[in-house]
Amino acid sequence: MMMQATLEKNTVTPFENTLIVPAGYTVENGQSIVGGVPVADLIATYGTPLYVLDGQTIREAARAYKQTLETEYKAKTLVVYACKANLNVGLCKLMAQEGIGLDVVSAGELYTAMQANFPANNIVFNGNNKSVTELEMALDYGVERIIVDNFDEIGRLAAVAKRLGKVANILLRVAPGIECHTHEYIKTGQNDSKFGFPLHQVKKAIAEIVNLHAETLCLKGIHGHIGSQIFELKAYEGLVDIFLTLANEVRSEFGVTFKDLDLGGGLGIAYTPDDDPQPIEVLMKQLANTVQSKAEALNYPLPRIFVEPGRSLIARAGMTLYTVGGRKVVEGVTPFISVDGGMGDNIRPALYQAVYSAVVANKLTQANTETVRVVGKYCESGDVLLRAFDCPTLEPNDTLLVFGTGAYNHAMSSNYNRIGRPAMVLVENGKHGLLVERESLAYLAANDRIPAWF
Numbered sequence: 001m002m003m004q005a006t007l008e009k010n011t012v013t014p015f016e017n018t019l020i021v022p023a024g025y026t027v028e029n030g031q032s033i034v035g036g037v038p039v040a041d042l043i044a045t046y047g048t049p050l051y052v053l054d055g056q057t058i059r060e061a062a063r064a065y066k067q068t069l070e071t072e073y074k075a076k077t078l079v080v081y082a083c084k085a086n087l088n089v090g091l092c093k094l095m096a097q098e099g100i101g102l103d104v105v106s107a108g109e110l111y112t113a114m115q116a117n118f119p120a121n122n123i124v125f126n127g128n129n130k131s132v133t134e135l136e137m138a139l140d141y142g143v144e145r146i147i148v149d150n151f152d153e154i155g156r157l158a159a160v161a162k163r164l165g166k167v168a169n170i171l172l173r174v175a176p177g178i179e180c181h182t183h184e185y186i187k188t189g190q191n192d193s194k195f196g197f198p199l200h201q202v203k204k205a206i207a208e209i210v211n212l213h214a215e216t217l218c219l220k221g222i223h224g225h226i227g228s229q230i231f232e233l234k235a236y237e238g239l240v241d242i243f244l245t246l247a248n249e250v251r252s253e254f255g256v257t258f259k260d261l262d263l264g265g266g267l268g269i270a271y272t273p274d275d276d277p278q279p280i281e282v283l284m285k286q287l288a289n290t291v292q293s294k295a296e297a298l299n300y301p302l303p304r305i306f307v308e309p310g311r312s313l314i315a316r317a318g319m320t321l322y323t324v325g326g327r328k329v330v331e332g333v334t335p336f337i338s339v340d341g342g343m344g345d346n347i348r349p350a351l352y353q354a355v356y357s358a359v360v361a362n363k364l365t366q367a368n369t370e371t372v373r374v375v376g377k378y379c380e381s382g383d384v385l386l387r388a389f390d391c392p393t394l395e396p397n398d399t400l401l402v403f404g405t406g407a408y409n410h411a412m413s414s415n416y417n418r419i420g421r422p423a424m425v426l427v428e429n430g431k432h433g434l435l436v437e438r439e440s441l442a443y444l445a446a447n448d449r450i451p452a453w454f
């Protein structure tokens with residue numbers, strides 16, 4: 001559902017649900033300002049489409065995670081940013097400044113972290129099919145934990161560690177059998193998930209590690225991630241309960257005490273006025289208390305807690321700016337408005353019907369007059385960004401500002417139709433600077449080769 005009110009001068013936000021817009025977003029005299037920088041200035045400097053990230057929003061979320069856990073939990077904690085949500089070297093540096101670690105899932109993500117000299121002891125490596133090269137990179141760089149996903153990976157990692165003469169500190173990824181209410185594509189904790197050991201196979205995996213690979217694999221604990229865009233905190237309570245019960249059984253059966261408990265990410269954000277996410281502080285407090293009381297009941301030593309937020313650290317910080325191109329009107333159909341981006345820079349609406357909120361940045365003081373369908377410029381009928389957008393009359397060169405695009409937009413973007421990815425800028429305290437350059441035409445053809453026999 002889209003909303004846009006007629007704005008008075010100096011309105012703070014166009015939405016009643018202020019969580020939709022970045023913390024550093026205001027409207028002054030009809031102008032959208034973010035991080036102290038007018039959106040119009042960003043467009044004049046960088047053009048459109050453009051990803052904009054508000055540093056204040058990211059830092060506030062990072063501090064909410066870190067400080068709440070540190071205050072509420074009586075043992076060690078580590079917040080690692082699930083950087084699949086959005087990654088570049090500058091963002092690695094920002095996270096490091098905030099004392100946040102990284103959850104990487106590929107050689108490319110680890111390489112990006114290395115380019116930022118990211119501290120290895122704050123990196124965990126996830127993924128259901130890590131290659132030998134990726135495992136070697138992880139061991140060479142000395143990442144804090146490798147999260148082992150399946151039986152094949154136990155053997156593969158043990159062999160790599162043996163060859164390199166290293167010991168791998170590992171967590172076992174466990175599918176806890178929890179169903180949560182979110183889109184099927186972003187559920188991961190259910191029994192039939194492709195990720196992790198189902199509960200009934202965990203002890204077999206531990207026996208294999210302890211009996212066959214004690215010299216190369218050091219089992220530090222378990223890991224679970226139940227899904228993404230989750231609003232019910234009860235699911236996390238269930239996860240803690242299942243994991244500590246399992247830990248207790250493993251202690252008595254194998255004499256192995258888990259030092260670490262990684263509870264994954266998944267907290268939801270407000271994309272639309274209907275979304276009512278729980279504050280980060282509430283979830284972190286609940287996790288700390290649930291782990292503490294369950295551990296106490298089992299007389300289990302408090303493990304170090306890891307959490308892996310992606311979306312809830314960065315999605316709200318992001319906005320995408322587009323320029324309106326044309327209008328197509330067909331009787332009996334919602335009018336089409338085309339913008340200069342689309343599914344190449346935001347695949348989520350096409351992939352799983354994701355819904356976004358938006359405003360017309362240069363017409364904030366005008367009343368809504370129509371409902372349109374905002375479509376991209378890519379050659380797919382499914383390239384629809386906003387299905388029913390209530391807005392003032394849209395004309396060519398108007399600026400569409402879509403909120404909540406900080407996570408899984410640039411990260412899932414493509415060069416479909418040989419269209420370059422947009423630039424990404426960071427805004428903070430009245431300053432703006434590039435995090436990622438716009439992809440040029442030359443960049444698009446840079447890896448192309450012509451076979452020798454042509």
Ligand SMILES: Cc1ncc(COP(=O)(O)O)c(C=O)c1O
Nearest residue numbers: 082225228265266308309310311
């Ligand atoms: C293992 C793991 N951790 C953390 C995350 C981050 O999830 P979210 O962005 O919902 O916080 C994901 C997302 O897929 C994941 O697979």
